[in-house]
Amino acid sequence: MSTSPPGASGTGIAPLLSQRTLLILLTAVVIGAVFGVLTFFSASSVAGAVLAGLGATGVSVMGLHALIGP
Helix, strand or coil: CCCCCCCCCCCCCCCCCCHHHHHHHHHHHHHHHHHHHHHHHHHCCHHHHHHHHHHHHHHHHHHHHHHCCC
């Protein structure tokens, strides 16, 4: 009887995203959302909050990619 890792369906298809990539993207989205909400509360500008959130997300992806090793 062979045991397969949890979540493996036996089809041999690789996952779409690795755990590291998913961790980096989700953490960056959370950081971007926090920056966007804080910017909205301080400036009351939706456009400014969206731009701040997107900018923070992009910078966070690059920083987390360098920080979290393979």
